[in-house]
Amino acid sequence: xxxxxxxxxxxIALIVILLLIxxxxxxxxxxxxxxxxxxxxxxxxxxxxxxxxxxxxxATDTLPLILLHGMSSSLNTWDSVVISLKAHKRVIxxxxxxxxxxxxxxxxAYNFPYYSKFIDSFATRLKIKRFILAGxxxxxxxxxxxxxxxxxxxxxxxxxxxxxxxxxxxSGSLGFKLASTPVINNLLLYATPKALVxxxxxxxxxxPARVTDEQVERFHDVAIREGNREAALMIFKGSFKGNPESIxxxxxxxxxxxxxxxxLIGVNNVDNFLKDIxxxxxxxxxxxxxxxxxxxxxxxxxxxxxxxx
Numbered sequence: 001x002x003x004x005x006x007x008x009x010x011x012i013a014l015i016v017i018l019l020l021i022x023x024x025x026x027x028x029x030x031x032x033x034x035x036x037x038x039x040x041x042x043x044x045x046x047x048x049x050x051x052x053x054x055x056x057x058x059a060t061d062t063l064p065l066i067l068l069h070g071m072s073s074s075l076n077t078w079d080s081v082v083i084s085l086k087a088h089k090r091v092i093x094x095x096x097x098x099x100x101x102x103x104x105x106x107x108x109a110y111n112f113p114y115y116s117k118f119i120d121s122f123a124t125r126l127k128i129k130r131f132i133l134a135g136x137x138x139x140x141x142x143x144x145x146x147x148x149x150x151x152x153x154x155x156x157x158x159x160x161x162x163x164x165x166x167x168x169x170x171s172g173s174l175g176f177k178l179a180s181t182p183v184i185n186n187l188l189l190y191a192t193p194k195a196l197v198x199x200x201x202x203x204x205x206x207x208p209a210r211v212t213d214e215q216v217e218r219f220h221d222v223a224i225r226e227g228n229r230e231a232a233l234m235i236f237k238g239s240f241k242g243n244p245e246s247i248x249x250x251x252x253x254x255x256x257x258x259x260x261x262x263x264l265i266g267v268n269n270v271d272n273f274l275k276d277i278x279x280x281x282x283x284x285x286x287x288x289x290x291x292x293x294x295x296x297x298x299x300x301x302x303x304x305x306x307x308x309x
Contacts, residue, residue, distance in 0.1 A: 024192065026226040029103055036076070036101060036218060046121055048106035053094035055126070057086030063155055064090035064128060065308070066119070070137025070161075070291070072200075072232060074100035074222055077136065080297035081304070088305055094122070096139070098235065104227030110239040115142045116149035123153070132308055134158035136291060137265065138235075141242055144277075147252040157250075158304055160257045161265050161290050165244050165272050192229065194220050206261040206289035247276040254280040255307040257300060259288030281307070 033041075043050040054075060057064075065085065067078045075093035085091045095102035097118055098110055107114065119142075123131060132155050135143035140162020147154050197220045202208035222228065254277045260267045270282050283303050285292050293300045 024224060026229070027221060027224050028226055029101060032101060032221055032225055036074075036222065043101075044122070044125060046125055047097075047118060049097060049102055049104075051094060051097070051122065052101035053092060053122075054082075055090070055092050056082060057089050057091045059090060061090035063130060063132060063308075064092055065132045065134060065304070066123070066128075067091065067093040068096060068133065068135035068139030068142055069093075069099070070135075070139050071235065072099065072219070072223060073137075074218075076100075076218065077291060077294055081293045081301045084298060084301035085304065089308065092126070096142075098231035099228060100222040101225065103225055104231045108231075108234065110231060110235050112142065112145040112240060112242060113149070116146045119146050120150060120153070129153070130155050132156045132158070134160065134304065135162060136160040136293060138163055138240075140164070141240070144247060144250055144254075145242065147250045147254075148246060151250075151252055154252050156308060157252045157254045158257065158307065159254060159273060160292060160300070161259060161262050162256075162269070162273070163265055164242060164247055165269050168266060168268060192220060192223050197223065203263055204290045205295060206259065206287050207295075210295070244272075244276075247273070250277045252277075255303065256280055256282040257292055257303055258282065258284050259290060259292045259295065260284050260286055261288060262290045264290045 037052065038054075040054040040056055042053055042055065044053060045051075052075065067075070067082075069075060069077045074095050078091075078093045082091050082093060096115070097103075097105040105114065119133075130153055133143045133146060134157070135141070137160075140159040141164050143157055143159060144162065144164060147157055194216055198211060198216045201211045201215060201219060205211065223232070254273070256270055256273045256277075258267050258270050267284060270284060274280055274282055285296050285299060288295045
């Protein structure tokens with residue numbers, strides 16, 4: 001028994017030492033704004049937050065595009081697409097509550113009703129009556145849930161590798177797997193190694209070689225922004241409770257865009273959305289992963305413009 005106790009004690013001591021080595025403090029948003037906000041960045045005080053957003057393009061456009069990023073991402077995921085779109089449309093990208101420079105919701109309510117209320121409030125503050133909503137991954141699930149919440153305000157919708165249906169054998173990313181594993185995921189509140197960030201990003205893209213040191217640094221920095229790790233942990237523990245059956249109730253004209261090599265949300269989901277959203281259309285990009293707007297931004301911009309004009 002003494003031997004076992006010594007072994008266990010040594011194992012626990014090793015874990016504590018490792019945690020002390022890799023643990024890192026939360027970063028105040030004031031440190032990150034000079035690094036990741038640009039000349040087009042604005043901060044809107046709303047619902048107890050200062051929401052980071054960019055409002056670009058044709059200011060007189062009466063039917064603007066609002067772009068929603070996915071889990072653990074930021075408005076930067078749309079940067080290359082916005083360059084193409086803003087010559088033709090008013091384009092608004094933002095860091096959703098719980099992520100990037102916007103940071104955590106004071107309500108700590110990461111669920112579809114909360115984000116629907118947030119989108120309503122955000123659009124109202126910008127004096128936008130109707131708009132087109134585009135969302136990737138989690139942002140896609142937030143989009144189709146919003147289409148159920150307030151269909152009269154939504155003119156059209158674009159779902160890009162959107163969440164919504166149960167997983168069917170997708171390999172997923174290492175970071176997402178760890179974050180979804182009970183007990184272990186609690187450690188991510190204190191330790192978010194850059195190696196883990198890089199490995200997760202490599203899974204997102206079809207070509208892992210496209211991941212840069214600059215990307216890893218940015219994703220890591222905004223992940224450890226004050227409050228963001230707690231928000232992410234709540235989401236990974238299941239704060240979103242979606243009902244796939246309700247997708248059949250969506251009436252908004254919808255375009256579905258997908259990468260055929262998506263390891264996180266498989267391309268088989270396209271058929272599900274086409275079947276459930278009557279009249280929807282789809283385009284599938286070859287040799288593209290989970291974020292087509294980053295991997296083939298020119299094609300995605302062209303698909304969006306053709307749909308919305």
